Amino acid sequence: MTVARVNLKGARRWLGGHPWIYRTDVTERPMMDAGAVLVHDNRGKPRGWALWSPLSEISLRLLDADPDAVIDQAWWDERIASAIARRVPLEDHTNAFRLVHGEADGCPSLVCDRYDDWLVVQFMSAGLERFREEILTSLRSLAEPAGILARNDVPLRAKEGLPRETVVLHGEVPREIEVHEYGIRFLAAPWTGQKTGAFLDQRENRHLVGIVARGRALDCFSYHGSFALHLAKKATHVTALDASGPALMRAAENATLNSLDNISFVEANAFDYLREKEREGITYDTIVLDPPAFAKTRSALPGAMRGYKDINLRALRLLAPGGLLYTASCSFHLTKPLFLEMLHEAAADSGRRVAIRALTGQPLDHPEVLTIPETGYIKGALLEAMD
Ligand code: SAH
Numbered sequence: 001m002t003v004a005r006v007n008l009k010g011a012r013r014w015l016g017g018h019p020w021i022y023r024t025d026v027t028e029r030p031m032m033d034a035g036a037v038l039v040h041d042n043r044g045k046p047r048g049w050a051l052w053s054p055l056s057e058i059s060l061r062l063l064d065a066d067p068d069a070v071i072d073q074a075w076w077d078e079r080i081a082s083a084i085a086r087r088v089p090l091e092d093h094t095n096a097f098r099l100v101h102g103e104a105d106g107c108p109s110l111v112c113d114r115y116d117d118w119l120v121v122q123f124m125s126a127g128l129e130r131f132r133e134e135i136l137t138s139l140r141s142l143a144e145p146a147g148i149l150a151r152n153d154v155p156l157r158a159k160e161g162l163p164r165e166t167v168v169l170h171g172e173v174p175r176e177i178e179v180h181e182y183g184i185r186f187l188a189a190p191w192t193g194q195k196t197g198a199f200l201d202q203r204e205n206r207h208l209v210g211i212v213a214r215g216r217a218l219d220c221f222s223y224h225g226s227f228a229l230h231l232a233k234k235a236t237h238v239t240a241l242d243a244s245g246p247a248l249m250r251a252a253e254n255a256t257l258n259s260l261d262n263i264s265f266v267e268a269n270a271f272d273y274l275r276e277k278e279r280e281g282i283t284y285d286t287i288v289l290d291p292p293a294f295a296k297t298r299s300a301l302p303g304a305m306r307g308y309k310d311i312n313l314r315a316l317r318l319l320a321p322g323g324l325l326y327t328a329s330c331s332f333h334l335t336k337p338l339f340l341e342m343l344h345e346a347a348a349d350s351g352r353r354v355a356i357r358a359l360t361g362q363p364l365d366h367p368e369v370l371t372i373p374e375t376g377y378i379k380g381a382l383l384e385a386m387d
Contacts, residue, residue, distance in 0.1 A: 003038045004030045004052060004060060011041035014048070017371025019062035019103050021050070026059045034126035036063060036071040051108055051127025055161040061108035061127060073134050079106055080138040087365050093207075096179035096188060098200055098365040099143065104375040105367070112139065113196040115177040115188045117146040120196035121169070126160040136169055147171030151196050166191060178257070182207040184229045186254045199226060202290060202328065204363045205380050206230045209326045212357075212382070215285025218318075220270040220311070225251025225263070227288045227326075232260040235286055241266045241273055271307075274314035283320040288327075293377075295331040304331060305342055312346035316354060319385040324357070328380035332373075339379040347383075358382040 010025030021039075030037045030052055037052040039060060046067035050060040063071055083105040090097045099119070100112040109125035119139055123129050139148060148170040157164050177188045181203050190197035210230030217235035219228040224247060228240035232255070240255075240263050242248050248265045255263045266273065270291070277284075289311055295304030308329060315325050329339050347354040360380035362368050368376030 002030050002032050003040050003046075004028065004050070005040045005044070006042065006047075006060070008042045010060075011047060014062055014065065017369075019050075019108050019372065020058045021060040021062075023057050023059045029054070029059075033130075035130040036127070038067060051125055051130075053126040053160055056125060056159055058125070061103070061125060063106075063108065071131070073137060076131065076134045076138045077142070080112075080135070081142055083107065084142055086367075090363075090365055094179070094181040094203060096181060096198060096200055097203070097363075099139075101366050101375065103372050104369045110135065111196070113200060114143065114145075115179050115190060115197060118173050118177055118190065119143060119145045119148045120173075120190045121148060121150050122154060122196065123150065123152055123162075124154060124156050124160070126162055129160075129162060132169075140170060145171065147173035149173040149190050151190070182210070182230070184210075184226075184233075185257045186224060186226060186229065187250065187257070189224075189250070194223070199223065199290075201330070201362055201366045201378055202226070202380075205326065205328065205360050205378075208358065208360065208382065209286070209288060209324075210234065212324055213286045215320070215323075216283070217286040217288075218284045219288045219290075220274070220315075221289065221291045222251055222265075223247050225254045225265075227290060228263050229254055229258055229260065231286060231288065232258075232263050236262065238263045239266055240264070241268055241270060243267065243269055270311060271314075274311060274318065278314060278317055282318065283323070284318050285320050285323045287315045287318060287323070287325045289315055289325065290328045290330075293329075293331040295333040298333050301331075301333050301338075304334060305338065308334070308339075308342050309346050309349075312343060313349050316346055316350035316352055316383070316385060319352070321385065321387055323385045325383045325385070326380065327383065328360075328378060330378050332377040334379070336379050339381075343381060343383070350385075353386040355384045355386050356381060357384050 005028035010021040048065040049063045083100045095116045109128045111122040113120045153164045188197040213231040213234040217231045217238040222240040222242045232238045294307045295301045
């Protein structure tokens with residue numbers, strides 16, 4: 001049998017616009033290795049083609065709701081071409097952006113980021129691995145990269161029964177790639193950097209903060225200095241803070257690359273540093289908080305909420321009158337309402353009158369699809385201390 005059969009709950013997920021069907025909703029499992037499979041609903045009606053992952057909790061990922069579709073080279077060419085086409089407007093501002101954002105682009109479990117002439121891909125399901133050659137062929141012909149690196153070292157692959165590895169799949173890929181965004185240059189680290197080599201998902205938020213930045217500025221959780229570089233264009237002085245020394249070394253290289261000499265680098269724990277500055281009575285005109293995901297799981301959420309509130313409260317207290325705070329969370333489990341609730345509490349405790357100047361989300365190349373919550377994770381707010 002090479003079809004999968006799903007129960008009513010599974011079929012309803014597709015009808016509701018979500019591509020995943022869980023193992024518990026598959027009533028007849030196809031007797032085949034990972035790959036593309038035709039899916040029948042509880043009444044035996046064909047509902048479309050999906051990627052089949054025999055070992056995963058997410059058994060089926062919808063590829064095409066047309067039962068007559070053929071998942072071949074031409075199919076992948078078309079899907080990937082349309083994903084690439086929607087990013088064209090970004091080329092005016094940057095040469096580093098996401099070409100394929102998985103489920104949001106109809107290519108479940110596939111990530112592809114472009115850094116100048118090179119691509120970094122992640123194949124995050126067993127079903128998708130089966131189409132590795134077709135996908136590489138599409139990417140080579142549509143994007144004409146000098147090299148393609150697979151950052152298949154993500155823990156998620158273990159759940160799919162796939163090896164974790166970082167390997168070149170085409171051409172050659174350098175250790176560092178110089179890219180630019182909105183006039184700022186920086187080095188991406190495709191082999192060893194976080195994610196695929198940089199945090200591309202905050203690009204427009206960095207640009208926004210760069211426009212309004214002023215005075216004395218502080219970028220906590222700075223990593224390679226991406227926010228700090230944008231801040232330094234307008235602010236008189238920027239402190240780029242991170243707990244990682246190696247990350248700050250890269251940030252310093254990036255500052256040099258942009259001929260910026262008004263950034264100082266501090267290796268410290270952001271929680272401690274904010275508390276210390278409060279004790280010292282220091283104020284800032286612009287602060288950025290872009291921490292790592294404090295809530296990696298749902299059960300970690302209460303603790304994470306306290307962590308987010310703590311840093312936001314302290315940052316609000318450190319703002320000079322009229323000062324600006326750009327604050328973000330990339331925890332998927334911290335939903336938009338919870339993010340605002342946390343900020344509300346921090347503002348109340350700070351005793352400041354805090355205005356929302358902007359609420360931000362994900363850029364064009366990281367589409368957040370309403371019916372697929374997992375495609376969205378970044379929430380941001382630009383706040384102003386009015387008094
Ligand atoms: N703002 C960056 C991304 C930040 S990633 C950008 O736009 O590219 C999160 C960073 O937080 C990492 O560099 C990590 O080293 C740092 N970090 C984690 N915990 C920290 C802590 N308690 N204090 C300071 N930095 C921390």
